[in-house]
Amino acid sequence: MAVDAVVWRNRAMTLFDRIPMPVAVCDVYGAIILANPAMAAEWGATSSGLRGRVVLDLFRPQEPWQIERIAQALRLRRRSRYPVSVRWDAADGVRREGELTADPVSDSVEASTALLVMVRVLGECPVVEQSPEPAAGTAEIRILTLLAGGATTARAARETGLTVDGVNYHLRRLSERWGAANRTELVARAYALGVLTPGVWPPAAVPAP
DSSP states (O other): OHHHHHHHHHHHHHHHHHOSSOEEEEOTTOBEEEEOHHHHHHTTOOTGGGTTOBHHHHSEESOHHHHHHHHHHHHTTOOOOEEEEEEEEOTTSOEEEEEEEEEEEOSSSSSOOEEEEEEEEEEEOOOOOOOOOOSSOHHHHHHHHHHHTTOOHHHHHHHHTOOHHHHHHHHHHHHHHHTOSSHHHHHHHHHHTTSBOTTOSSOOBOOOO
């Protein structure tokens, strides 16, 4: 029985290595446990060299809500395939776009869930040279300041004179620009990028030079 298990494991690993599309097995936090050669080739690395890297740091999600859906499914132990639209700058210098799918897998219902991640390359993205834009606009800075202080979307809308949809629009733009998965991460990045002043309460924007 043990010999048969080893044989089947070796066959599975051979198949895993020969799959032409990028594939990886990740833990529930998205850290790569195992990557096939096609995945490693996208980054000019070896399979072992990708171990421990967070897959969503490599492939940038275009719709943050898709990541929230996967997190919710894992909490509820749902087992479905979840697609995520992604872009990435490959090792050959080409910016590509594709669809990443994450399938929750485990040996049993009680076992910790892992993620089988596959990436389907859909094409290349033209890199458009643009003038540098500010880290955040005036309205976005005001919204970030309010969120950092614990404001709800409705309160941020009242304080800025925007509608709730208007506030959500600015937050979506910032999420796409900064690659943030949620509002907590948006606020953290605002401090990291020098948009909000560290160590100040109530939160305040960094004064313009």
